[in-house]
């Protein structure tokens with residue numbers, strides 16, 4: 002069905018007076034990793050739930066491989082695998098049994114099912130834990146098992162809602178590794194949500210930045226960064242008295258400046274290479290001794306700040322909702 006495997010047009014979802022998804026449109030190419038990046042409450046899970054046929058949109062259209070998610074949900078479900086935001090494993094069954102039940106639901110049985118379970122467990126390096134009860138698994142192992150389960154019926158698209166939420170750094174890296182190889186080795190399209198900027202940047206070919214139910218920007222990580230149109234220069238001085246911004250002298254050279262910890266200042270400029278000589282000159286004239294200078298491209302956090310005036314980082318502090326919605 003053409004180059005786009007997911008197509009969303011003017012999608013809206015209202016819960017009474019809350020507009021969770023506010024008229025969004027986007028298209029996902031076959032074989033890409035596409036991410037919805039946004040803070041808690043942005044509407045990411047609601048969007049995914051519509052795409053995977055668990056929620057009906059208030060208005061608008063969504064197609065999976067050309068199939069309308071409202072008109073033909075059963076057909077859509079055959080094409081997709083899902084890892085939900087909240088864990089959905091049965092803790093009292095073994096890893097093997099969890100996959101077995103899932104396989105039976107999808108009409109698999111006998112030797113074929115057995116082989117697929119073993120292969121899926123192998124893929125996420127859990128084969129040796131096949132007959133262990135899930136209750137004793139770490140958070141990372143559970144996540145890996147859920148990925149294995151989502152792949153069991155060989156879906157064309159894998160949906161991952163916050164795949165590494167609450168995981169330690171090592172487990173996150175493992176999950177990232179598997180997500181990468183699902184696409185590479187199995188050619189599966191991946192649609193994911195995250196509120197982690199590093200995760201979106203590391204995994205996604207394209208990102209839709211979502212806030213208050215709307216998509217406020219879309220593009221590759223590099224494209225999003227170039228929207229900010231700026232570099233960040235960090236200068237460290239030998240003396241805290243000197244770590245001041247000299248905004249008057251740098252007027253027209255820099256966009257903004259703020260002191261940060263450790264005798265340092267952070268300058269936002271359009272093109273670091275062009276303006277660094279002028280900046281050195283201004284500070285040297287004032288007798289400041291510069292210990293260290295570095296500059297870098299903006300991060301996705303700065304993209305979010307540029308787009309919304311808020312830091313995406315701030316939203317990470319919110320505690321997760323206490324109640325499960327499943």
Ligand SMILES: Nc1ncnc2c1ncn2[C@@H]1O[C@H](COP(=O)(O)OP(=O)(O)O)[C@@H](O)[C@H]1O
Nearest residue numbers: 016019021039040041042043044045046047048
């Ligand atoms: N079943 C529901 N009933 C009422 N409000 C909901 C429901 N599900 C989500 N919401 C609200 O919709 C908004 C978006 O939520 P959600 O899609 O879970 O965001 P995200 O996944 O980006 O954190 C939030 O304000 C949330 O409180």
Ligand SMILES: [Mg+2]
Nearest residue numbers: 045046086163
């Ligand atoms: Mg969510």
